[in-house]
Amino acid sequence: MADGNIIVELFAPGHDPVRLDAAAVMVPGAAGVFTVLPGHTSLLSNITPGVLIAQQADGESEFYAVHGGFAEVMDDRVTVLTDLLEHGATLDKARAEAAQEKARARIRKAHERQEFAAAEAALARATARLQAHAREEY
Protein backbone atom coordinates (compact mmCIF):
# COMPACT_ATOMS: atom_id res chain seq x y z
CA MET A 1 0.00 0.00 0.00
CA ALA A 2 2.83 2.34 0.79
CA ASP A 3 4.06 2.66 -2.76
CA GLY A 4 2.32 3.61 -5.96
CA ASN A 5 -0.11 6.34 -6.65
CA ILE A 6 -3.12 7.99 -5.16
CA ILE A 7 -6.24 8.40 -7.19
CA VAL A 8 -7.71 11.87 -6.82
CA GLU A 9 -11.29 12.50 -7.80
CA LEU A 10 -12.77 15.97 -7.74
CA PHE A 11 -16.50 16.60 -7.91
CA ALA A 12 -18.47 19.82 -7.95
CA PRO A 13 -22.05 20.59 -8.94
CA GLY A 14 -22.24 21.62 -12.57
CA HIS A 15 -18.67 20.51 -13.23
CA ASP A 16 -17.52 17.36 -15.00
CA PRO A 17 -15.72 15.08 -12.54
CA VAL A 18 -11.92 15.32 -12.63
CA ARG A 19 -9.75 12.25 -12.11
CA LEU A 20 -6.03 12.48 -11.49
CA ASP A 21 -3.19 10.17 -10.55
CA ALA A 22 -0.86 11.71 -8.03
CA ALA A 23 2.03 10.82 -5.78
CA ALA A 24 0.96 13.32 -3.12
CA VAL A 25 -2.03 15.56 -2.64
CA MET A 26 -2.27 18.70 -0.54
CA VAL A 27 -5.75 19.51 0.65
CA PRO A 28 -6.90 22.72 2.41
CA GLY A 29 -8.62 21.12 5.39
CA ALA A 30 -10.68 23.02 7.92
CA ALA A 31 -8.09 22.24 10.56
CA GLY A 32 -5.19 23.21 8.33
CA VAL A 33 -3.64 22.01 5.11
CA PHE A 34 -2.84 18.32 5.09
CA THR A 35 -0.84 16.20 2.70
CA VAL A 36 -2.01 12.78 1.66
CA LEU A 37 0.61 10.21 0.71
CA PRO A 38 -0.04 6.58 -0.22
CA GLY A 39 -1.04 4.55 2.83
CA HIS A 40 -2.82 7.43 4.55
CA THR A 41 -5.40 6.47 7.13
CA SER A 42 -9.12 6.92 6.43
CA LEU A 43 -10.01 10.53 6.94
CA LEU A 44 -13.03 12.71 6.49
CA SER A 45 -12.48 16.42 6.63
CA ASN A 46 -14.29 19.65 5.95
CA ILE A 47 -12.34 21.82 3.57
CA THR A 48 -12.04 25.56 3.38
CA PRO A 49 -11.55 27.75 0.31
CA GLY A 50 -8.00 27.15 -0.80
CA VAL A 51 -5.79 25.40 -3.27
CA LEU A 52 -5.67 21.69 -3.84
CA ILE A 53 -2.35 20.55 -5.24
CA ALA A 54 -1.90 17.17 -6.86
CA GLN A 55 1.79 16.38 -7.25
CA GLN A 56 2.55 13.85 -9.91
CA ALA A 57 5.40 11.37 -9.66
CA ASP A 58 7.38 13.26 -12.32
CA GLY A 59 7.34 16.44 -10.23
CA GLU A 60 4.61 18.18 -12.21
CA SER A 61 1.70 19.56 -10.19
CA GLU A 62 -1.91 20.34 -10.91
CA PHE A 63 -3.48 23.29 -9.07
CA TYR A 64 -7.17 23.58 -8.38
CA ALA A 65 -9.05 26.25 -6.47
CA VAL A 66 -11.66 24.57 -4.26
CA HIS A 67 -14.31 26.49 -2.37
CA GLY A 68 -15.44 24.65 0.70
CA GLY A 69 -16.84 21.14 0.89
CA PHE A 70 -15.50 17.77 2.00
CA ALA A 71 -12.54 15.51 1.41
CA GLU A 72 -12.57 11.79 1.98
CA VAL A 73 -9.39 9.76 2.12
CA MET A 74 -9.76 6.01 1.90
CA ASP A 75 -7.65 3.20 0.44
CA ASP A 76 -5.28 5.52 -1.43
CA ARG A 77 -8.17 7.36 -2.96
CA VAL A 78 -8.90 11.01 -2.28
CA THR A 79 -12.41 12.18 -3.08
CA VAL A 80 -13.13 15.86 -2.90
CA LEU A 81 -16.67 17.17 -3.01
CA THR A 82 -16.53 20.90 -3.31
CA ASP A 83 -19.08 23.62 -3.98
CA LEU A 84 -17.01 25.11 -6.74
CA LEU A 85 -14.01 23.74 -8.57
CA GLU A 86 -11.70 25.72 -10.81
CA HIS A 87 -8.56 24.63 -12.57
CA GLY A 88 -5.70 27.04 -11.93
CA ALA A 89 -4.82 27.45 -15.59
CA THR A 90 -8.33 28.46 -16.60
CA LEU A 91 -8.75 31.12 -13.93
CA ASP A 92 -9.13 34.78 -14.83
CA LYS A 93 -6.39 36.53 -12.88
CA ALA A 94 -7.60 40.10 -13.40
CA ARG A 95 -11.08 39.21 -12.26
CA ALA A 96 -9.84 37.46 -9.15
CA GLU A 97 -7.62 40.42 -8.31
CA ALA A 98 -10.54 42.81 -8.70
CA ALA A 99 -12.67 40.57 -6.49
CA GLN A 100 -9.91 40.47 -3.87
CA GLU A 101 -9.69 44.28 -3.83
CA LYS A 102 -13.44 44.59 -3.57
CA ALA A 103 -13.60 42.07 -0.73
CA ARG A 104 -10.85 43.93 1.19
CA ALA A 105 -12.74 47.20 0.82
CA ARG A 106 -15.91 45.51 2.05
CA ILE A 107 -14.12 44.14 5.10
CA ARG A 108 -12.88 47.62 6.00
CA LYS A 109 -16.37 49.04 5.69
CA ALA A 110 -18.28 46.15 7.24
CA HIS A 111 -20.23 46.97 10.39
CA GLU A 112 -22.35 43.93 11.03
CA ARG A 113 -21.00 40.52 11.76
CA GLN A 114 -22.88 38.96 8.86
CA GLU A 115 -21.60 41.50 6.37
CA PHE A 116 -18.11 40.91 7.64
CA ALA A 117 -18.38 37.13 7.33
CA ALA A 118 -19.64 37.38 3.76
CA ALA A 119 -16.79 39.70 2.81
CA GLU A 120 -14.24 37.41 4.46
CA ALA A 121 -15.57 34.44 2.54
CA ALA A 122 -15.34 36.40 -0.70
CA LEU A 123 -11.77 37.35 0.11
CA ALA A 124 -10.86 33.73 0.84
CA ARG A 125 -12.31 32.64 -2.49
CA ALA A 126 -10.48 35.34 -4.43
CA THR A 127 -7.21 34.54 -2.67
CA ALA A 128 -7.62 30.84 -3.39
CA ARG A 129 -8.16 31.61 -7.06
CA LEU A 130 -5.08 33.79 -7.24
CA GLN A 131 -2.94 31.19 -5.50
CA ALA A 132 -4.17 28.44 -7.80
CA HIS A 133 -3.49 30.63 -10.79
CA ALA A 134 0.02 31.53 -9.59
CA ARG A 135 0.76 27.83 -8.83
CA GLU A 136 1.80 28.86 -5.34
CA GLU A 137 3.03 25.99 -3.18
CA TYR A 138 2.14 25.83 0.48
Place this chain on the structure above:
Amino acid sequence: MPNLQDIKRRINSVKSTQKITKAMKMVAAAKLRRAQESIIKARPYAHRMRDLVNNLATRAELDLHPLLGKGDEQGPVGLLIVTGDRGLCGAFNSNIVQRALLAANTEKEAGREVQLTMVGRKGAELLARRYGSLHATYDGVMDRSPFEEAGQIVSEMARGFTVGEVGEVFCIYNEFKSAISQTVTVERLLPFEPEPIKEGTAVIDYLYEPSSTAVFDTLLTRHLQIQMHRILFESAASEHGARMTAMDSATTNAGEMIDRLTLQYNRARQDAITTQLIEVVSGSEAL
Protein backbone atom coordinates in the same frame (compact mmCIF):
# COMPACT_ATOMS: atom_id res chain seq x y z
CA MET B 1 -74.97 17.53 -42.06
CA PRO B 2 -73.32 20.62 -40.47
CA ASN B 3 -73.26 23.62 -42.78
CA LEU B 4 -70.16 24.99 -44.41
CA GLN B 5 -69.83 27.92 -42.04
CA ASP B 6 -69.78 25.63 -38.99
CA ILE B 7 -67.06 23.37 -40.39
CA LYS B 8 -64.97 26.35 -41.44
CA ARG B 9 -65.14 27.72 -37.90
CA ARG B 10 -64.11 24.43 -36.38
CA ILE B 11 -61.18 24.11 -38.73
CA ASN B 12 -59.97 27.56 -37.74
CA SER B 13 -60.34 26.84 -34.05
CA VAL B 14 -58.40 23.57 -34.32
CA LYS B 15 -55.75 25.38 -36.33
CA SER B 16 -55.20 27.95 -33.62
CA THR B 17 -55.05 25.21 -30.99
CA GLN B 18 -52.44 23.49 -33.09
CA LYS B 19 -50.43 26.68 -33.22
CA ILE B 20 -50.43 26.85 -29.43
CA THR B 21 -49.48 23.21 -28.91
CA LYS B 22 -46.72 23.56 -31.47
CA ALA B 23 -45.34 26.61 -29.68
CA MET B 24 -45.56 24.85 -26.31
CA LYS B 25 -43.70 21.90 -27.76
CA MET B 26 -40.87 24.14 -28.96
CA VAL B 27 -40.65 25.91 -25.62
CA ALA B 28 -40.61 22.59 -23.78
CA ALA B 29 -37.90 21.28 -26.10
CA ALA B 30 -35.69 24.30 -25.43
CA LYS B 31 -36.23 24.08 -21.68
CA LEU B 32 -35.66 20.35 -21.78
CA ARG B 33 -32.28 20.77 -23.38
CA ARG B 34 -31.16 23.13 -20.65
CA ALA B 35 -32.65 21.01 -17.87
CA GLN B 36 -31.06 17.91 -19.31
CA GLU B 37 -27.65 19.51 -19.31
CA SER B 38 -27.94 20.62 -15.72
CA ILE B 39 -29.17 17.26 -14.45
CA ILE B 40 -26.39 15.40 -16.23
CA LYS B 41 -23.85 17.73 -14.68
CA ALA B 42 -25.44 17.56 -11.24
CA ARG B 43 -25.59 13.77 -11.05
CA PRO B 44 -21.96 12.71 -10.49
CA TYR B 45 -21.52 15.07 -7.54
CA ALA B 46 -24.83 14.10 -5.96
CA HIS B 47 -24.25 10.37 -6.43
CA ARG B 48 -20.75 10.50 -5.01
CA MET B 49 -22.10 12.45 -2.05
CA ARG B 50 -24.69 9.75 -1.47
CA ASP B 51 -22.04 7.03 -1.59
CA LEU B 52 -19.95 8.99 0.89
CA VAL B 53 -22.80 9.39 3.34
CA ASN B 54 -23.83 5.75 3.06
CA ASN B 55 -20.25 4.79 3.64
CA LEU B 56 -20.20 7.05 6.64
CA ALA B 57 -23.38 5.49 8.01
CA THR B 58 -21.62 2.12 7.85
CA ARG B 59 -18.57 3.26 9.73
CA ALA B 60 -19.56 5.96 12.13
CA GLU B 61 -21.19 5.47 15.47
CA LEU B 62 -24.81 6.20 14.80
CA ASP B 63 -25.54 8.01 18.02
CA LEU B 64 -23.02 10.71 17.18
CA HIS B 65 -25.56 12.76 15.28
CA PRO B 66 -29.38 12.85 15.33
CA LEU B 67 -29.59 12.63 11.54
CA LEU B 68 -27.61 9.39 11.60
CA GLY B 69 -30.34 7.81 13.72
CA LYS B 70 -31.78 4.45 12.73
CA GLY B 71 -35.28 5.87 12.39
CA ASP B 72 -38.34 3.79 13.04
CA GLU B 73 -39.61 1.35 10.43
CA GLN B 74 -42.93 0.97 12.21
CA GLY B 75 -43.45 4.62 13.10
CA PRO B 76 -45.05 7.40 11.07
CA VAL B 77 -43.75 7.69 7.55
CA GLY B 78 -43.12 10.91 5.64
CA LEU B 79 -43.76 10.95 1.92
CA LEU B 80 -42.25 13.75 -0.09
CA ILE B 81 -43.95 13.94 -3.46
CA VAL B 82 -42.45 15.96 -6.26
CA THR B 83 -44.76 16.99 -9.12
CA GLY B 84 -44.94 19.93 -11.50
CA ASP B 85 -46.55 23.33 -11.08
CA ARG B 86 -48.27 23.22 -14.43
CA GLY B 87 -50.44 20.81 -16.33
CA LEU B 88 -50.54 19.98 -20.03
CA CYS B 89 -47.77 17.45 -19.71
CA GLY B 90 -49.54 14.18 -20.31
CA ALA B 91 -49.63 11.67 -17.50
CA PHE B 92 -46.65 13.24 -15.71
CA ASN B 93 -48.51 14.54 -12.66
CA SER B 94 -51.16 11.85 -12.46
CA ASN B 95 -48.56 9.05 -12.58
CA ILE B 96 -46.84 10.49 -9.54
CA VAL B 97 -50.09 11.10 -7.69
CA GLN B 98 -51.22 7.57 -8.38
CA ARG B 99 -47.96 6.12 -7.10
CA ALA B 100 -48.17 8.36 -4.04
CA LEU B 101 -51.72 7.26 -3.26
CA LEU B 102 -50.70 3.65 -3.61
CA ALA B 103 -47.76 4.15 -1.25
CA ALA B 104 -49.84 6.11 1.25
CA ASN B 105 -52.58 3.49 1.31
CA THR B 106 -50.14 0.60 1.66
CA GLU B 107 -48.49 2.28 4.64
CA LYS B 108 -51.87 3.02 6.17
CA GLU B 109 -52.93 -0.59 5.86
CA ALA B 110 -49.74 -1.55 7.63
CA GLY B 111 -50.93 0.65 10.47
CA ARG B 112 -48.53 3.52 10.00
CA GLU B 113 -49.36 7.15 10.08
CA VAL B 114 -48.65 8.95 6.82
CA GLN B 115 -47.48 12.52 6.45
CA LEU B 116 -47.64 13.96 2.96
CA THR B 117 -45.44 16.81 1.79
CA MET B 118 -46.03 18.10 -1.70
CA VAL B 119 -43.75 19.95 -4.03
CA GLY B 120 -45.57 21.37 -7.06
CA ARG B 121 -48.97 23.00 -7.31
CA LYS B 122 -50.55 20.58 -9.76
CA GLY B 123 -49.90 17.47 -7.74
CA ALA B 124 -50.97 19.20 -4.54
CA GLU B 125 -54.35 20.05 -6.09
CA LEU B 126 -54.86 16.52 -7.33
CA LEU B 127 -53.79 14.87 -4.13
CA ALA B 128 -55.65 17.21 -1.82
CA ARG B 129 -58.83 16.24 -3.65
CA ARG B 130 -58.19 12.53 -3.60
CA TYR B 131 -56.43 12.08 -0.30
CA GLY B 132 -57.29 14.91 2.01
CA SER B 133 -54.91 16.56 4.41
CA LEU B 134 -51.38 17.46 3.37
CA HIS B 135 -48.62 18.20 5.85
CA ALA B 136 -46.99 20.92 3.78
CA THR B 137 -46.94 22.14 0.20
CA TYR B 138 -44.32 24.03 -1.74
CA ASP B 139 -44.96 25.54 -5.14
CA GLY B 140 -43.17 27.69 -7.65
CA VAL B 141 -39.92 26.10 -6.43
CA MET B 142 -38.21 25.96 -9.82
CA ASP B 143 -39.17 29.57 -10.60
CA ARG B 144 -37.37 30.88 -7.56
CA SER B 145 -33.99 29.63 -6.43
CA PRO B 146 -34.18 25.81 -6.44
CA PHE B 147 -31.12 25.38 -4.28
CA GLU B 148 -32.41 27.54 -1.42
CA GLU B 149 -35.85 25.99 -1.72
CA ALA B 150 -34.34 22.52 -1.58
CA GLY B 151 -32.63 23.57 1.65
CA GLN B 152 -35.92 24.69 3.16
CA ILE B 153 -37.76 21.53 2.17
CA VAL B 154 -35.13 19.24 3.64
CA SER B 155 -34.61 21.26 6.80
CA GLU B 156 -38.29 20.84 7.66
CA MET B 157 -37.99 17.16 6.82
CA ALA B 158 -34.83 16.73 8.89
CA ARG B 159 -36.49 18.49 11.81
CA GLY B 160 -39.43 16.06 11.65
CA PHE B 161 -37.01 13.15 11.60
CA THR B 162 -34.81 14.30 14.46
CA VAL B 163 -37.73 15.02 16.80
CA GLY B 164 -39.31 11.69 15.89
CA GLU B 165 -42.40 13.03 14.07
CA VAL B 166 -41.54 10.70 11.22
CA GLY B 167 -39.51 7.50 11.43
CA GLU B 168 -38.67 7.31 7.74
CA VAL B 169 -38.82 9.68 4.80
CA PHE B 170 -39.39 8.56 1.23
CA CYS B 171 -39.31 10.72 -1.85
CA ILE B 172 -41.48 9.93 -4.85
CA TYR B 173 -40.45 11.67 -8.04
CA ASN B 174 -39.97 11.27 -11.77
CA GLU B 175 -36.45 10.28 -12.62
CA PHE B 176 -35.28 11.60 -15.95
CA LYS B 177 -34.27 8.88 -18.41
CA SER B 178 -34.74 10.54 -21.77
CA ALA B 179 -37.04 13.01 -23.46
CA ILE B 180 -39.64 10.34 -24.00
CA SER B 181 -39.18 8.27 -20.88
CA GLN B 182 -39.40 9.12 -17.21
CA THR B 183 -39.66 6.60 -14.43
CA VAL B 184 -41.52 7.12 -11.22
CA THR B 185 -38.93 6.46 -8.52
CA VAL B 186 -39.32 5.90 -4.81
CA GLU B 187 -36.18 6.71 -2.87
CA ARG B 188 -35.53 6.62 0.85
CA LEU B 189 -33.99 9.87 2.03
CA LEU B 190 -33.90 9.17 5.75
CA PRO B 191 -32.56 7.26 7.59
CA PHE B 192 -29.41 6.73 5.56
CA GLU B 193 -28.69 3.27 4.29
CA PRO B 194 -25.49 1.75 5.57
CA GLU B 195 -23.73 -0.24 2.88
CA PRO B 196 -23.61 -3.98 3.39
CA ILE B 197 -20.24 -4.87 4.87
CA LYS B 198 -18.09 -7.06 2.69
CA GLU B 199 -16.96 -10.21 4.44
CA GLY B 200 -13.42 -10.25 5.65
CA THR B 201 -12.97 -6.48 5.57
CA ALA B 202 -12.44 -4.58 8.73
CA VAL B 203 -14.65 -1.57 9.16
CA ILE B 204 -12.59 1.31 10.40
CA ASP B 205 -14.11 4.62 11.33
CA TYR B 206 -12.67 7.71 9.79
CA LEU B 207 -10.51 10.31 11.42
CA TYR B 208 -12.49 13.49 11.43
CA GLU B 209 -11.20 16.98 10.92
CA PRO B 210 -11.83 19.34 12.63
CA SER B 211 -14.19 17.08 14.65
CA SER B 212 -16.83 14.44 13.98
CA THR B 213 -19.67 16.76 15.01
CA ALA B 214 -18.44 19.55 12.77
CA VAL B 215 -18.12 17.21 9.81
CA PHE B 216 -21.50 15.57 10.40
CA ASP B 217 -23.33 18.84 10.86
CA THR B 218 -22.20 20.26 7.57
CA LEU B 219 -22.00 17.05 5.58
CA LEU B 220 -25.40 15.58 6.45
CA THR B 221 -27.44 18.73 5.94
CA ARG B 222 -25.50 19.50 2.82
CA HIS B 223 -26.10 15.99 1.55
CA LEU B 224 -29.86 16.24 2.02
CA GLN B 225 -29.93 19.60 0.31
CA ILE B 226 -27.90 18.30 -2.64
CA GLN B 227 -30.11 15.24 -3.02
CA MET B 228 -33.25 17.35 -2.89
CA HIS B 229 -31.75 19.73 -5.41
CA ARG B 230 -30.96 16.84 -7.71
CA ILE B 231 -34.47 15.45 -7.31
CA LEU B 232 -35.98 18.83 -8.19
CA PHE B 233 -33.88 18.92 -11.34
CA GLU B 234 -34.71 15.32 -12.25
CA SER B 235 -38.36 16.17 -11.89
CA ALA B 236 -38.08 19.41 -13.86
CA ALA B 237 -36.27 17.72 -16.74
CA SER B 238 -38.86 14.93 -16.72
CA GLU B 239 -41.67 17.46 -16.75
CA HIS B 240 -40.30 19.26 -19.78
CA GLY B 241 -39.77 15.92 -21.51
CA ALA B 242 -43.31 14.81 -20.73
CA ARG B 243 -44.71 18.12 -21.90
CA MET B 244 -42.76 17.98 -25.12
CA THR B 245 -44.08 14.50 -25.91
CA ALA B 246 -47.62 15.42 -24.92
CA MET B 247 -47.59 18.57 -27.01
CA ASP B 248 -46.06 16.72 -29.92
CA SER B 249 -48.90 14.21 -29.99
CA ALA B 250 -51.42 16.99 -29.44
CA THR B 251 -50.03 18.75 -32.51
CA THR B 252 -50.23 15.54 -34.55
CA ASN B 253 -53.78 14.93 -33.37
CA ALA B 254 -54.79 18.46 -34.27
CA GLY B 255 -53.27 17.93 -37.73
CA GLU B 256 -55.32 14.77 -38.22
CA MET B 257 -58.42 16.54 -37.07
CA ILE B 258 -57.85 19.39 -39.51
CA ASP B 259 -57.44 16.86 -42.36
CA ARG B 260 -60.67 15.15 -41.40
CA LEU B 261 -62.58 18.40 -41.11
CA THR B 262 -61.19 19.67 -44.40
CA LEU B 263 -62.40 16.50 -46.10
CA GLN B 264 -65.82 16.99 -44.54
CA TYR B 265 -65.81 20.62 -45.62
CA ASN B 266 -64.97 19.74 -49.22
CA ARG B 267 -67.63 17.05 -49.30
CA ALA B 268 -70.23 19.43 -47.94
CA ARG B 269 -69.22 22.03 -50.50
CA GLN B 270 -69.40 19.48 -53.32
CA ASP B 271 -72.81 18.39 -52.06
CA ALA B 272 -74.01 21.94 -52.11
CA ILE B 273 -72.76 22.45 -55.68
CA THR B 274 -74.36 19.21 -56.83
CA THR B 275 -77.67 20.19 -55.26
CA GLN B 276 -77.54 23.58 -56.91
CA LEU B 277 -76.72 22.01 -60.29
CA ILE B 278 -79.64 19.60 -59.99
CA GLU B 279 -81.86 22.50 -59.12
CA VAL B 280 -80.70 24.51 -62.13
CA VAL B 281 -80.97 21.54 -64.48
CA SER B 282 -84.39 20.42 -63.27
CA GLY B 283 -85.54 24.06 -63.31
CA SER B 284 -84.54 24.51 -66.95
CA GLU B 285 -86.14 21.19 -67.89
CA ALA B 286 -89.38 22.31 -66.33
CA LEU B 287 -89.53 25.37 -68.62
